[in-house]
Amino acid sequence: MSIARRMVGLIAAVGLYLQLCACSPLEPWVKPYERERLADPIMAFDRNPISSAYMDHVFEVRNAARGGNGAAGGGCGCN
Amino acid sequence: MQLKPSTGRAGRWLAPAALALVSGLYGVASRTDVLPEDRADAQASHYSGGGQDINGLSFLVRKKVGDHVSLSYSHLEDIVSGASIDVRTSGASPYREKRTQDGLTGEFLYGKTTYTLGVTHSYEPDYRSNTGNFGISQSMFGDLTTISMTYRRTWNDVFKMECLIDDKALNYPCVEKVHDPGFGKKDMDERSYGVGLTQILTRNSLIAADLEVITDQGWLSNPYRSVMYADPSGGASLAAEIDPSTRTSNALGLDYKYFLPWRAALDLQYRYFEDTWHIRAHTAQLGYSQPWRSWTFDTSFRFYVQSHADFYSDLFASANQQNFMSRNRELSSFDSLTVGAGASYQFKMPYAPFLSKSTANIRFDHFFFDYKDFRDALLIDPSKGVVAGTEPLYKVQLNVMQLFLSVWY
Numbered sequence: 001m002s003i004a005r006r007m008v009g010l011i012a013a014v015g016l017y018l019q020l021c022a023c024s025p026l027e028p029w030v031k032p033y034e035r036e037r038l039a040d041p042i043m044a045f046d047r048n049p050i051s052s053a054y055m056d057h058v059f060e061v062r063n064a065a066r067g068g069n070g071a072a073g074g075g076c077g078c079n
Numbered sequence: 080m081q082l083k084p085s086t087g088r089a090g091r092w093l094a095p096a097a098l099a100l101v102s103g104l105y106g107v108a109s110r111t112d113v114l115p116e117d118r119a120d121a122q123a124s125h126y127s128g129g130g131q132d133i134n135g136l137s138f139l140v141r142k143k144v145g146d147h148v149s150l151s152y153s154h155l156e157d158i159v160s161g162a163s164i165d166v167r168t169s170g171a172s173p174y175r176e177k178r179t180q181d182g183l184t185g186e187f188l189y190g191k192t193t194y195t196l197g198v199t200h201s202y203e204p205d206y207r208s209n210t211g212n213f214g215i216s217q218s219m220f221g222d223l224t225t226i227s228m229t230y231r232r233t234w235n236d237v238f239k240m241e242c243l244i245d246d247k248a249l250n251y252p253c254v255e256k257v258h259d260p261g262f263g264k265k266d267m268d269e270r271s272y273g274v275g276l277t278q279i280l281t282r283n284s285l286i287a288a289d290l291e292v293i294t295d296q297g298w299l300s301n302p303y304r305s306v307m308y309a310d311p312s313g314g315a316s317l318a319a320e321i322d323p324s325t326r327t328s329n330a331l332g333l334d335y336k337y338f339l340p341w342r343a344a345l346d347l348q349y350r351y352f353e354d355t356w357h358i359r360a361h362t363a364q365l366g367y368s369q370p371w372r373s374w375t376f377d378t379s380f381r382f383y384v385q386s387h388a389d390f391y392s393d394l395f396a397s398a399n400q401q402n403f404m405s406r407n408r409e410l411s412s413f414d415s416l417t418v419g420a421g422a423s424y425q426f427k428m429p430y431a432p433f434l435s436k437s438t439a440n441i442r443f444d445h446f447f448f449d450y451k452d453f454r455d456a457l458l459i460d461p462s463k464g465v466v467a468g469t470e471p472l473y474k475v476q477l478n479v480m481q482l483f484l485s486v487w488y
Contacts, residue, residue: 011274011290028221034282042344042368042375043336045277045287050120050139051421051442051481053153058126058479062448064385064409065352065360067271067291068330 114149114188117142120485128446128477130173131161147188155180160251164473165408168456169305169317172245172252178203191218195229204256205238205302216275223279229291231271236264239302265298283338294327306406308395309468313461318398320405323390328354344368352385358410360385377421377442384414393454394468408473412451419444421481428486436487446477 030038037043046052060066119140126133137155144150155178162173184197195214201207216227239262242253258264273291280286305317332350339345346366353359366379388410390403421442428437450473458470 008290011276014276028223030223030279030282032221035279037283037338038279038285040338040342040344042342042370043285043338045334045336047368048120048423048440048483048485050122050137050153050483050485051440053139054122054124054135054137054481055444055479059383062409062446062477063360063383063415064354064356064358064388065330065350065362065383066328067273067293068289068332068350068352069291 114143114147114186114193115141115151116487117149118485118487120483122481122483124482125480126477129163129475130167131159131163133157133159149186149188151182151184151186153180153182153184164455164457164475165304168307169303171303172242173250174253175251176204178206191222192216205240205258207236207238209234212271225275225277227273227275227277229271229273229275231269231273233269233271235267235269235297237267237298237302238262238264259302262302265302267295267297267299269293269295285336287332287334289330289332291330291332292327293330294325296325299324299326300405301407304405304407306395306398306404307393307456307467308398308400313466314459315394315456315467316398318404320407321403322405322407323356323403326354326356328352328358342370346379356388356390356410358385358388373425375423375425377419377423379417379419381417381419382414383417385412387412387452391452393452406453408450408453411453413448413453414451415446415448417444417446431486434486434488438485440481440483440485442481442483444479446479448475448477450474 041047056069119138121138122136124133124135124137126135135155135157137153139151139153141149141151157178158175159178160173160175162171166173178201180199180201182197182199184195187194187196193216195212195216197210197212199208199210199212201210210231210233212229212231214227214229216225218225239259240256241259242255243257244255245252246254271291271293273289275287275289277287278285300320300322304320306320307315307317310316330350330352333348335347337345337347344367346364346368348362348364348366350362351360352362360383362381362383364379364381366377369376388405390401391405391407391410393406393411395401395404419442421440423438423440425436425438428434431437453473454468454470455473456467456470459465459467
């Protein structure tokens with residue numbers, strides 16, 4: 001079974017689980033007032049978007065692998 | 080050699096999963112979420128190595144319009160000059176070329192749902208690309224969890240340039256280029272389907288997972304790249320590469336961030352990649368961010384390894400050995416290590432009281448590429464006993480420097 005099929009199965013299971021949970025509220029285990037550290041700029045997934053977009057492009061044209069990082073691209077620049 | 084057809088297998092499995100997710104979202108109560116910060120970034124970049132230099136300028140501007148809309152515009156210009164090993168192997172001259180890219184994105188917030196709509200246009204003399212993308216994300220469980228789905232469609236037009244007027248005395252001999260009428264215009268379309276999950280795990284850690292399926296159809300070869308096949312003299316001859324006209328890939332990326340007790344952040348990333356050309360790749364990255372007074376220092380180590388496409392070979396036996404043939408080094412087996420470091424200085428911009436924060440940033444990345452089955456064909460010399468297929472494997476090191484300024488308003 002490929003990793004993609006396993007992941008899709010997992011996502012489907014999560015979706016069904018969410019449906020079941022929709023009837024009763026789920027208590028967040030990290031309260032809003034406990035998220036000070038997570039809100040620190042150094043914890044951002046993409047703190048410098050102009051820099052990460054540039055590096056994503058460099059990696060994409062030098063490697064065969066692509067995707068899986070949430071980036072939207074365009075163009076080639078690969079001759 | 081006949082390749083298995085691209086069936087889009089994972090794409091078919093994605094549909095029921097997406098439906099289950101969407102139906103699950105309706106059961107979640109709605110609350111106000113936030114749009115991205117208003118900011119502007121301007122960047123200068125320099126890439127060098129492997130016989131090429133690329134100088135780039137870009138900027139990105141984001142601005143909220145009311146409480147529910149955020150718009151962003153980006154512009155990029157790259158000037159590529161020099162000659163990569165592919166260009167030199169094929170006997171072509173160094174060239175100079177400009178690429179521009181413009182993008183416009185709107186984000187629309189409705190309750191705890193954010194809709195994203197964007198368009199991008201990229202232009203090179205021999206490559207034009209138009210992209211449209213749509214995304215939807217939803218926060219839930221008291222904002223502990225965010226689920227997103229994205230769709231992207233790209234239309235590409237590929238041309239081949241030929242030199243009309245050249246002057247061998249110049250560094251870049253081609254003075255005037257035109258589209259090769261014999262090649263014409265080739266179409267290449269791409270579709271991308273993605274799902275993502277961001278989850279707060281503890282008060283110190285969070286994780287993001289992205290699954291993306293990308294499928295291409297059309298002209299996937301490079302009009303300038305050639306394959307090599309052995310000739311009886313011990314040298315090698317060139318023939319045009321022929322790639323399949325379809326490709327589908329799956330990528331699963333994970334990004335884990337941990338806040339350390341002394342106010343620093345650890346970043347662990349992993350990505351698995353596979354495609355219908357039988358390329359498998361693993362990417363692992365370790366990052367560390369350390370603030371100190373008005374500074375923030377970043378460092379990262381990225382390791383990447385991939386196997387070759389099943390129609391790739393450094394040296395074929397003949398010009399028509401199989402129906403698909405490529406010597407594209409991006410499709411070969413190789414590994415690479417990237418070591419990066421950056422520094423960011425936060426300051427108050429003088430004479431600009433409307434700016435709430437400004438940062439000046441510098442970043443440097445060094446790449447080591449170690450090819451396992453791509454050889455340096457420039458070293459073939461049968462008179463010295465170096466026949467095709469015995470020349471040393473190709474290795475290259477690249478440098479990327481970025482300088483950028485960011486302001487928040």
